[in-house]
Amino acid sequence: MTDTATDTLSAEPIHRILTTSRDHAEYRDMFALDEATLLAGPVLDCAAGASDFALRARAVGATVVSVDPLYDSAPHQLSATVVDELERGTRRAAQVPDLYDFSWTGGLDAYLARRRHAAESFLDDYAENWSRPDGDPGHYVAAALPQLPFKDGSFALGLVPNLLFTYANLFDRAWHAASVREMLRVAPEVRIHPVTDTNGRPYGELALLLEELAADGIDSRLIDVDYRLHQGPSQTLVCRSARR
Ligand SMILES: C[S@@+](CC[C@H](N)C(=O)[O-])C[C@H]1O[C@@H](n2cnc3c(N)ncnc32)[C@H](O)[C@@H]1O
Known part of the structure; x- marks a missing residue:
């Protein structure tokens, strides 16, 4: 099949993490x-x-x-x-x-x-x-991540922009789980965007990850957000430690 949209939407994932500069409004x-x-x-x-x-x-x-x-x-x-x-x-x-x-x-x-x-x-x-x-x-x-040089509870909010899930081709589920736990060690609430990879594809192990985190007492919910870079709807994952 030589459909241009299909070809471009099947682009190779990015194999070295890109350093980007999204702005404050984003x-x-x-x-x-x-x-x-x-x-x-x-x-x-x-x-x-x-x-x-x-x-x-x-x-x-x-x-x-x-x-x-x-x-x-x-x-x-x-x-x-x-x-x-x-x-x-x-x-x-x-x-x-x-x-x-x-x-x-x-x-x-x-x-x-x-x-x-x-x-x-x-x-x-x-x-x-x-x-x-x-x-x-x-x-x-x-x-x-997954090791931060801060004391427990140093922050009121943690933001993870364009690293977790984005580079699912480079990091496994254990790394993602360890990173969420570490962010929640230093902040009671963590927001992670996006929940898709560099091709805009949903993270395939999200359900398993959230189950694992729930077993550790971490509540997670997906919220719809206005921001989008890829085609299609866009969501942010919000995690909180229920045991605090
Ligand atoms: C796609 S950029 C995101 C930059 C900015 N937050 C934005 O949204 O435009 C990803 C960044 O993650 C950094 N990075 C790579 N591995 C990391 C890790 N294990 N923990 C924290 N940051 C990491 C890279 O150096 C890179 O600057």
Whole structure:
């Protein structure tokens, strides 16, 4: 069969995790975040990548800590990585256009301009804040799921944007379960978006994962959200530890 849409919708999954820069407004939609929730207590953004969510949220009074293994890089190194990754993401979007839905933001070029703008703001903020000589870990912490360097209950809310489920081709169910448990160790509520992979396909082991988590006393529910990058409906997983 040589149907173009079918071919492009069968694109290879991405085999090396892409570092992207979704902006603050995208986060608000992905995670159904209102201002009261943002201001209710410290927020953990993991994996934060080159997003400007944290700095924009801090500008309205929120406390946000961003985590990504990339933050062990000095600003000039990270800047080069982010520029390369923007190009890699752009190539991918151009190769498989039928996979995506950018209609809500004026098409692909307008969307890429948003990502570039967010990445530039992030890089400026990172350059100012990445190193704290006084030992304070600051806004940007180099770490990787499923192990976080924070005390139990350090945050009011944990966000996991575009890592779990997105890279189901790279991480197994045990890794996903360990990552959700670790996020819930440091925050009573965790929101994870999306529940699909880089091709927009639903995570095949979601039911099994949620059963496993339920056996550990973790309540999970899927909520519909306005945000979408791929064609089709979009959901966010909300997990809470019922035993606290
Ligand atoms: C697709 S980007 C998401 C960036 C941003 N949150 C966004 O939505 O645009 C995924 C990020 O996950 C980071 N990452 C990779 N492995 C990780 C891990 N085990 N724990 C936390 N972050 C990880 C990568 O460095 C990358 O920046």
